[in-house]
Every structure is written in C-alpha cells, then in structure tokens.
Amino acid sequence: GCEPDGTQLGFGRYGTKSLRAGRLSYRAIEAARRALIGQFNRAMSGQFRRNGKIWVRVFADLPITGKPTEVRMGRGKGNPTGWIARVSTGQILFEMDGVSLSNARQAARLAAHKLRSSTKFVQWS
Numbered sequence: 001g002c003e004p005d006g007t008q009l010g011f012g013r014y015g016t017k018s019l020r021a022g023r024l025s026y027r028a029i030e031a032a033r034r035a036l037i038g039q040f041n042r043a044m045s046g047q048f049r050r051n052g053k054i055w056v057r058v059f060a061d062l063p064i065t066g067k068p069t070e071v072r073m074g075r076g077k078g079n080p081t082g083w084i085a086r087v088s089t090g091q092i093l094f095e096m097d098g099v100s101l102s103n104a105r106q107a108a109r110l111a112a113h114k115l116r117s118s119t120k121f122v123q124w125s
Helices: 026-044 047-051 101-114
Strands: 014-018 022-025 053-056 062-066 079-087 092-097 119-123
Touching: 014 101, 022 026, 026 047, 026 053, 026 079, 026 092, 026 101, 092 101, 101 119
Parallel strands: none
Antiparallel strands: 014 092, 014 119, 022 079, 053 092, 062 079
8 A cells, every 4th residue: 555654634634844854842842732722722712622623743752861960971871851753854743624724824833933943834735
C-alpha cells in the first residue's frame, strides 16, 4: 500500500506545515495548540465546541537530559528536563476542521508565532 509520510493533510481541511527541519519543544507545541483553541473560541463563541476539531500531528517523544551545574564528571547521564519533537521539512504540524477559512488562517498565524520554526498555512484541495 501507500504509506503516508505526514506531508499532506490527512484529517482536516486546513493545516500548518513546517518549512524547515528542526526541533519543537513540548511547551511550544502546547502553546500553539492553546493559541488555536483560544482563537476559535473567541471568533466562533460556542460553535467551535460543537463543530470544530483540531489534530496535533507532531508529538514530543525524545527526552532532553541535563545535569545540574557544578556537578563532577561521570556518575551517569542527567535527569530528563524536557521533551522535544523532531520536525522535518514539509511535515504537517496541526490540522483543523469545522471552521471557516478566515478563522483558520488567523488561528494558524497566531499558532505560528508560538513555534520556533517557520510555517505555512495549507488548505485541502
């Protein structure tokens, strides 16, 4: 069969696509998700809760470890301090459905400000 590679919309009508490879922290992903939901709730009042849907297509699954300052060398690896997700060029980060085009564009623009990598708004055709 044909294996999807995450560069095309699979669930919603609108989405955000990364334009360069890099890393995203779990905090940036969550901040972007909350920005999407907040924009939809402000713009559509209660209609988004009934009709709208958001898919997060990127998942932070790589632990980042760090040792405390002024600790001697050795004695193993440090404790996990956070999680990151590797993002490739053209990967879909978020998908949206059940919202208008103008609301989706505005929400994607707000979410892009929360992410470190540059993104692009895509539309299902």
